[in-house]
Amino acid sequence: MDTMKKFQEKLLLFFDKLGATSSTFLSETGGIFINAIRGLYLAFVPPYRWRNLLKQMEFIGAQSTFIVGLTGLFTGMILAFQSSHAFRLFRAETLIGPTVALSLTRELAPVFTALLVTARAGSAMAAEIGTMRISEQIDAIFTMGIDPVQYIITPRLVASILMLPLLNALFTFLGLIGGHIISVNVVGVTSFAYWDQIFYYVTAEDYFNGFLKAAVFGYVISAICTHMGYNASGGAEGVGRATTHAVVVASVSIFIFDYLLTALMY
Amino acid sequence: MEDAVIVIEDLHKSFGDVKVLDGVNLTVIRHKTTVILGRSGCGKTVLIKHIVGLLKPDKGRILYEGRDVVNMPTHERKEMLKEFGMLYQSGALFDSMTVEENIAFPLVEHTKMTKAEIKERVQEILHRLGLKDVEGKYPAELSGGMKKRVALARAVALEPKVIIFDEPTTGLDPVMCDIIDNLIIKTRDELGITCIVITHDIQSTFKIADKIAMLYGGRIIEEGTPDEFRNTSNEVVLQFLHRKAEGPIKIMD
Numbered sequence: 001m002d003t004m005k006k007f008q009e010k011l012l013l014f015f016d017k018l019g020a021t022s023s024t025f026l027s028e029t030g031g032i033f034i035n036a037i038r039g040l041y042l043a044f045v046p047p048y049r050w051r052n053l054l055k056q057m058e059f060i061g062a063q064s065t066f067i068v069g070l071t072g073l074f075t076g077m078i079l080a081f082q083s084s085h086a087f088r089l090f091r092a093e094t095l096i097g098p099t100v101a102l103s104l105t106r107e108l109a110p111v112f113t114a115l116l117v118t119a120r121a122g123s124a125m126a127a128e129i130g131t132m133r134i135s136e137q138i139d140a141i142f143t144m145g146i147d148p149v150q151y152i153i154t155p156r157l158v159a160s161i162l163m164l165p166l167l168n169a170l171f172t173f174l175g176l177i178g179g180h181i182i183s184v185n186v187v188g189v190t191s192f193a194y195w196d197q198i199f200y201y202v203t204a205e206d207y208f209n210g211f212l213k214a215a216v217f218g219y220v221i222s223a224i225c226t227h228m229g230y231n232a233s234g235g236a237e238g239v240g241r242a243t244t245h246a247v248v249v250a251s252v253s254i255f256i257f258d259y260l261l262t263a264l265m266y
Numbered sequence: 267m268e269d270a271v272i273v274i275e276d277l278h279k280s281f282g283d284v285k286v287l288d289g290v291n292l293t294v295i296r297h298k299t300t301v302i303l304g305r306s307g308c309g310k311t312v313l314i315k316h317i318v319g320l321l322k323p324d325k326g327r328i329l330y331e332g333r334d335v336v337n338m339p340t341h342e343r344k345e346m347l348k349e350f351g352m353l354y355q356s357g358a359l360f361d362s363m364t365v366e367e368n369i370a371f372p373l374v375e376h377t378k379m380t381k382a383e384i385k386e387r388v389q390e391i392l393h394r395l396g397l398k399d400v401e402g403k404y405p406a407e408l409s410g411g412m413k414k415r416v417a418l419a420r421a422v423a424l425e426p427k428v429i430i431f432d433e434p435t436t437g438l439d440p441v442m443c444d445i446i447d448n449l450i451i452k453t454r455d456e457l458g459i460t461c462i463v464i465t466h467d468i469q470s471t472f473k474i475a476d477k478i479a480m481l482y483g484g485r486i487i488e489e490g491t492p493d494e495f496r497n498t499s500n501e502v503v504l505q506f507l508h509r510k511a512e513g514p515i516k517i518m519d
Contacts, residue, residue, distance in 0.1 A: 047375075128362075136358035143318045144372050145347035147340075 031231065035149075036223035039157045042150040052155040060121045060156070060222075061163030065170060068116055072171035075108055076100055076178025084187045093187050097194040098201035100179035105202060105210040106266075109171040111258055113164060114217035118250045122225035125156055126246035129229030130239035138230070153226045157219065164218030165211040172210065209265045213258065220257055221250040269296040271428060271460050272317060277326035279312060286312050287323070288484030294428075299454050299461040301471045303506070304481035305515070310464040311355075313481065314430050317462070318350060319343050348376055351421030351429040351459075355436060357413040359405040365392075365416050366401040372424045391419045395449065411442035418449060422457065429453060431463040435470050447473050468507055472496075480506065482515070 079100045087093050129152055132138050141148040176198070183189040228246035232238045272294040279287040286309040294300045304310045315321040317328060319335055328335040330346060338346065359368050369388045373379055379387065392401070395415050405413060414434060421429055431450065435443040447470050454461050465471060471478060471492075478495050480488045480503050488495070488503045498504065505513030 131361075135361070136354045136356055137360055139315075139320055140352065140354060140358035140360075142320060143347055143350060143352040144375065145344040146375055147344075 032224055032227045035153065035227040035230070036157070036219065039149055039153040039223065039226065040219075042147065042154045043158050045150070049151065049155065052151070053158055056155045056159035057163055059124075060117060060159045061166060064117055064120055064163075064167055067120060068113055068167045068171050069174045071112055071116060072104075072109065072174035073178040075112060075171075076104065076175030076180075077182050078178075079103055079108075079175070080179040080182035080187070084182070088187075093183070093189050094193045094197050096183050096187065096189060097179065097198040100183075101176060101198045101202045102206060104172045104175040105206040107258070107262075109168050109175060110164075110210050110213035110217060111254060113167045113171045113214055114221060114254045115251060117160070117164065117167065117218070118221045118225070118247055118254070121160075122221050122250050123243050123247050125222065125225040126229040126232075126243040127239055129153075129226055130232030130242045133230060133232045134235060134239060149230075153230065156226050157222045160218035160222035161215050162218075164214040168210055168214035172207075209261075212265075213261050216257060216261060217254055220253050224250045224253060268293070270294065271296045271331065272462075273327075273329040274313075274317070275327040275329075277313070277316060277328065278324045279309075279316065279321065280324055285484055287316075287326075290326070290481070290484070290486055292479055292486055292489070294460060294462055295477060296460050297454065297458055298476035299450065299463060299474050300477045300479065301475040302462065302464045302479050302481055303468075303471055304464070304466065305506070306466060308481050309484060310481055311432060314352075314432060314462065314464060317430065318347060318352060348424060349427045351424070351426040353414070353417050353421050353429065353431045353434060355432045357405065357417040359413060359417055359420070361405050363404075364401065365397075365403050365405070365408070368405070368416060369419045369423055372420065376424060387423070388419075391423060395419050396445075411438050411445065414438070414442075414446055415449070418446075418453070422453065422459070425457065426459060428460045428462065431461065431465075433465055433467075434463060435465065435467045443467065443470060444473075446470075450474050468509075 080096050083096050083099045084093060087095055087099075129138075132152070138148045138152070141151055180191065180194055183194050184191050225246040228242045228249070229239075232242035234241070270293045272292075274290055274292040277287050277290040278285075290313060292300075292302075302310050302313065312321060316323055317330075317335065319338070323336060326336075333342075333346070335343070335346070359365075360371065363371065366385075366388055369391060370384045373384045373387060377384075388401070392398070395418060397412070397415055397419065400408065400412065400416065405416070408416065418429075434446050434450065438446065450461055450463065451474055453459050461474075463471075463474065472495075475492050478488075478490060478492060479486045480495075480500075482502050488498060488500050490498075495503065495507070498507075501514050504510075505515050
């Protein structure tokens with residue numbers, strides 16, 4: 001009888017925890033969704049704060065160029081190296097170019113760019129907005145008769161949607177250059193064959209879908225990171241928690257949305 | 267009948283199981299300073315957050331110039347808030363902006379003034395509040411008292427009708443407390459602004475208040491002029507005013 005009771009208690013506790021976790025998950029997802037919709041809607045409502053938008057574009061886009069470019073270059077070089085190993089077995093080294101190009105345009109460039117921006121700008125968004133929340137700066141904006149969502153979140157969403165495709169282009173371009181360096185200098189493919197095969201196999205659609213993915217990822221990560229910061233509570237520790245949470249959820253979401261988009265596109 | 271700017275009627279608010287406000291009634295009179303006195307954590311901040319619409323009550327009404335604040339449409343509230351200034355406990359200055367940009371912020375957002383006009387206005391406010399050579403500094407470089415004064419400068423920039431002070435003297439040295447008290451009196455007398463001050467600083471209260479209201483247990487338990495407060499027989503108020511650990515006020519922690 002006693003063991004039965006203990007078992008019942010444990011079962012109850014399990015469902016209790018399950019319920020609490022799913023309820024948190026649902027309210028969090030709902031919160032991010034509302035934040036994403038409202039934040040973007042307010043971009044079309046005056047007043048338009050161009051200075052804020054440009055500032056965010058500079059931070060999210062311009063300041064990420066070095067790290068995105070460097071990662072792109074090395075990704076292309078690694079891809080060329082690894083695929084050369086397999087293609088050498090078939091004497092089909094000229095296909096290294098298209099392999100590198102297709103991997104980059106369809107998958108690696110948008111996903112890596114989004115992960116890099118999450119780590120660099122997404123974490124900063126969550127931390128900055130979280131600090132504004134706990135130091136009452138967001139309340140101060142509200143009590144001045146200004147919509148804090150429109151002032152703080154909207155420019156970050158728009159800037160991310162605009163800048164991610166550009167960073168994606170940079171990543172892809174430098175990745176192709178990296179692939180070229182290895183193919184020509186290490187594997188021994190001619191420069192003409194490298195580019196010729198890329199133009200033959202890679203279509204405009206591949207590039208376009210990559211850009212589209214990047215834009216969607218930009219929207220997703222900025223919506224998540226701003227939401228986490230905006231709802232931070234509990235002092236310095238709370239801001240730290242919000243930042244970690246933002247980076248983790250945004251990174252995982254990139255892969256989930258990547259799967260969904262890939263399934264829809266191809 | 268006194269000229270009321272803000273009327274709070276039967277305000278209730280709970281967070282989960284904790285009842286913070288349990289039927290607050292309060293009237294704020296035009297061009298006067300109303301001090302809301304109470305212990306830390308008794309719900310003073312929650313009460314003022316209701317006045318500006320940062321929180322929604324569970325029950326009750328708040329009227330500003332006869333208009334219902336609680337169910338006010340967003341655009342109307344934005345207009346109303348331009349007539350309010352708020353001085354947060356921490357100052358709530360934008361730490362990514364200089365002092366000048368902080369004070370200019372409401373002017374840039376809400377007026378059509380030119381850059382030169384805004385610069386002139388900022389200088390004028392800084393001068394009036396006795397602040398010199400701080401325009402280019404960032405909030406992190408300022409002392410506590412300076413931050414409060416800059417925050418006050420930002421709050422008065424739009425020439426509001428009502429200013430709410432959230433614990434203006436907490437954490438300041440006695441001299442700075444007196445400077446801030448004088449500034450509150452000056453704000454009321456020279457600019458004709460209605461002031462609401464929440465505090466637990468008794469000395470400051472008697473210096474600046476035209477009317478005092480004591481918040482305890484989620485209600486206003488005593489209301490009156492400073493003289494009426496000095497002669498009160500309410501034991502809770504007496505314990506508070508005389509800084510006694512023993513008395514009817516129960517400390518849980």
